[in-house]
Structure formats: structure tokens, C-alpha cells
Amino acid sequence: xxxxxxxxxxxxVRSYQAKPVPDAxxxxxxxxxxxTGSGMNRQPWHFIVVRDGExxxxxxxxxxxxxxxxxxxxxxxxxxxxxxFAVSDASRAIQSMMLAAWADGVGSNWVGFSGMDDVGALLxxxxxxxxxxxxxxxxxxxxxxxxxxxxxxxREIAHRERYGQPxx
Amino acid sequence: xxxxxxxxxxxxVRSYQAKPVPDAxxxxxxxxxxxTGSGMNRQPWHFIVVRDGExxxxxxxxxxxxxxxxxxxxxxxxxxxxxxFAVSDASRAIQSMMLAAWADGVGSNWVGFSGMDDVGALLxxxxxxxxxxxxxxxxxxxxxxxxxxxxxxxREIAHRERYGQPxx
Numbered sequence: 635x636x637x638x639x640x641x642x643x644x645x646x647v648r649s650y651q652a653k654p655v656p657d658a659x660x661x662x663x664x665x666x667x668x669x670t671g672s673g674m675n676r677q678p679w680h681f682i683v684v685r686d687g688e689x690x691x692x693x694x695x696x697x698x699x700x701x702x703x704x705x706x707x708x709x710x711x712x713x714x715x716x717x718x719f720a721v722s723d724a725s726r727a728i729q730s731m732m733l734a735a736w737a738d739g740v741g742s743n744w745v746g747f748s749g750m751d752d753v754g755a756l757l758x759x760x761x762x763x764x765x766x767x768x769x770x771x772x773x774x775x776x777x778x779x780x781x782x783x784x785x786x787x788x789r790e791i792a793h794r795e796r797y798g799q800p801x802x
Numbered sequence: 803x804x805x806x807x808x809x810x811x812x813x814x815v816r817s818y819q820a821k822p823v824p825d826a827x828x829x830x831x832x833x834x835x836x837x838t839g840s841g842m843n844r845q846p847w848h849f850i851v852v853r854d855g856e857x858x859x860x861x862x863x864x865x866x867x868x869x870x871x872x873x874x875x876x877x878x879x880x881x882x883x884x885x886x887f888a889v890s891d892a893s894r895a896i897q898s899m900m901l902a903a904w905a906d907g908v909g910s911n912w913v914g915f916s917g918m919d920d921v922g923a924l925l926x927x928x929x930x931x932x933x934x935x936x937x938x939x940x941x942x943x944x945x946x947x948x949x950x951x952x953x954x955x956x957r958e959i960a961h962r963e964r965y966g967q968p969x970x
Contacts, residue, residue, distance in 0.1 A: 635804070637902070637904075637905035664960050666806070668953055668956055671912070675952065677954050681960045689963060725890040725893035728894070729893070729897040733809060743839075757964045758966060792849045795925075801832070
């Protein structure tokens, strides 16, 4: 998929087919995360690949904002060290992984921020790290509208030279 | 550019040709930011497009980690409200914008986090918002190696089912 098309059409997907995500796709998703830029190139992230059904159901039970994790065939839990840029860096890596998945037809969504300490305990994440999110992945159950998203108009959020001068 | 190729090859670019970034490219970059997903779809971001040479030089002087902003033909300053997910959301939008630019052959880098209050004052950003970064954009001065980046090996950061079991 073309990069701009992927950026324009990427949507949150919360309902997945049971069909597994192939190993080759999992690997492309991980590579996209691994190769992401980070503050001072610190790469403060860890990616925990979960495909075990029981673990996925436990994650869904712990994630109050994302019980649908329980039905996903795959989730990647993202943990970081506690450095200053870690949340930014992990967010960039998550965006990269969601885009890589989408380019392969696989939907995802970011599930956080509540319940993450319990997720860390479940997955034996050391207390020196923070769990910042669970990203469930799977083939969407529905035909996904391309680019039909609700977003603010450009004039509400884009400014020219200084705040308050609309870009258009 | 293919989405996976863009994700794999995106590199921080800190040295730019004087050549302006065309309006159509600026618009594609902004669209990529605007269409990014965010926590509860709050879209907490503002994008301030700076192309004025004097303002760019002032930004470069304020950004201790990115004096090269002064030489860029374009910078987008990103401000957010102070909500819980704002840093994550803005980070995802910045990643999207950097990828969109890269797909058009335009390099960029994230400059933050020091000096951002002064940047806000310069650009008349209201105190109810935080400036999270300056993203300078421009055509790279050098031939950029594709995919030649220093990153940790997958086995150092990817785990299988729980932390500490290497993915491969």
C-alpha cells in the first residue's frame, strides 16, 4: 500500500476475524516498531508479542477500555523504560506498527492507559519499565470504509506563521 | 512510496536544501497529521506552519537541541491541549507527518523538548496549550542511505508471550 494511502485511511479496528496474523506480517509489524526513530536514538521500548488465547483473554479482562483484546488473534504489549522521551518514542513506534499492519490489511487499535500495571505483572514486565499500551491486531470483521473518519477541519487546527492565523 | 518502505527507511534529516517545500507537499503533511488517530478521538493538536525566514531563525535560536531549524525552509510547530493523552497523540501525529513528508522525498526531525515555552511565546500560542515540538522539513542536502540506521537487534526488544522470552 502507498504510504500516503495508509496514512489517510488508517482506522481504529476493534473487531477481528479469528484468522491468525501470519508470522511474516508479525515480523513486518515488529520491524516497523524496531526501526522507528526515538529521542537521542535511545529506543526505550520492548514489544511483547502475545498470541496465546488465555493470555489474550486475561489482557482483555484487565484493559477496561479495550475488552475486545480478548477476541484478537494477536496483541503486542509495549513497555518502555522511564526516561523523559519514552512516552513519545513508544507512541511513534505504535503508530509505525499500526501503519505497517494496515499496509498488510490488518487492523489494530491502541488500548491504554488504565490497567497497565496489572498487564505488566501478568507478562512479568520488570518494575523498572512502564507498560504504555496493548495493541491488538487482526483482520477486520467488517468492510472498513477508507478515509471515512471524523476529524476536525484543517482550518480549526492549522495555523500560518503564528497561532490564530488560519492556515487556509 | 510504499508504506513499508517509508517505515523502514525514514531517517532523521538535519540538513536541508534551501529549495522550498511545495504547497501541495505541505498540505499532504498537514493532512497526515490531521487524520491521525488519537485517544477518544480528541485530536488535541494544533499545527503552526512556519515558512518565514526570520521566524525560522528565531526558532533555531530557541531550540537548543535543533539549531538547524534556522536553515530549514519549513517547520511545523506542534502544540496540544494539556489532556492526559496529548503527548501520545501529538507523537503519533508527528510520526504521521514525518512519514508523509518522507514519501515525498522531504526529510525532517523532531526537535524538542527544551525551550518549547519560549517557542510558544514567539508564536502566540495560548498558555492553555503546550508546545511539544518543532518539526523542521526540507529536501535533504545529502544522499540519504536507505535503511542504514543503528537500531537494537530484534532479540533485544521483542519478547514472546511474556517479558524475557526472546521473540527469536
